[in-house]
Amino acid sequence: MSTKIAICPGSFDPPTDGHINIIKRARKQFDKIIVAIAKNTSKNTIFTTEERIEMLREIFKKCKDIEVDSFDGLLVDYCRKIGCHTLVRGIRNMSDYEYEFQMALANKTLYPELEFIYLMTEGQYSHLSSSIIKELIMLGGTSAGMCHPIVEKKLKEKLKK
Numbered sequence: 001m002s003t004k005i006a007i008c009p010g011s012f013d014p015p016t017d018g019h020i021n022i023i024k025r026a027r028k029q030f031d032k033i034i035v036a037i038a039k040n041t042s043k044n045t046i047f048t049t050e051e052r053i054e055m056l057r058e059i060f061k062k063c064k065d066i067e068v069d070s071f072d073g074l075l076v077d078y079c080r081k082i083g084c085h086t087l088v089r090g091i092r093n094m095s096d097y098e099y100e101f102q103m104a105l106a107n108k109t110l111y112p113e114l115e116f117i118y119l120m121t122e123g124q125y126s127h128l129s130s131s132i133i134k135e136l137i138m139l140g141g142t143s144a145g146m147c148h149p150i151v152e153k154k155l156k157e158k159l160k161k
């Protein structure tokens with residue numbers, strides 16, 4: 001029987017409990033999940049690729065079926081390279097939906113075999129984004145219940161510099 005693999009791509013700058021929830025739910029449907037960090041995202045990232053890899057590996061260190069990797073350039077080229085044509089993404093609201101719809105059509109044009117699975121956010125994560133967490137910590141707040149403690153620690157260290 002072949003191994004069912006899916007890629008969860010994103011910037012994860014930094015990873016939030018919303019991301020973790022989507023990845024853990026995707027895990028139930030597949031034998032292996034590859035969390036793929038986009039290196040050259042159009043977003044201005046606060047963490048380097050290595051820092052994002054380190055945080056995600058720490059978060060999923062007990063999950064043998066979750067691998068953390070990064071990619072440069074087009075996501076479709078990465079999917080082809082590793083021979084995986086299933087992507088999992090999360091949706092929080094209509095603007096996520098519109099963005100995902102456009103991205104899916106563009107990516108499918110480049111790689112017709114590619115398929116997308118969308119998981120709806122769970123209520124307690126619907127307001128969560130990497131940028132909200134960065135802002136909360138920057139303003140001296142706490143992100144308890146929004147991200148893994150390693151993420152809060154790394155954000156505080158980063159913002160001190």
Ligand code: ADP
Pocket residue numbers: 009010011012013016017018019022041043088089090091092096120121122125126127128129130
């Ligand atoms: P990207 O820059 O590719 O959108 P992100 O790191 O912002 O990368 O998000 C990666 C994926 O996680 C996307 O599918 C996004 O919609 C999803 N996601 C982010 N935050 C949440 C959340 N709170 N609940 C559910 N899905 C989320």
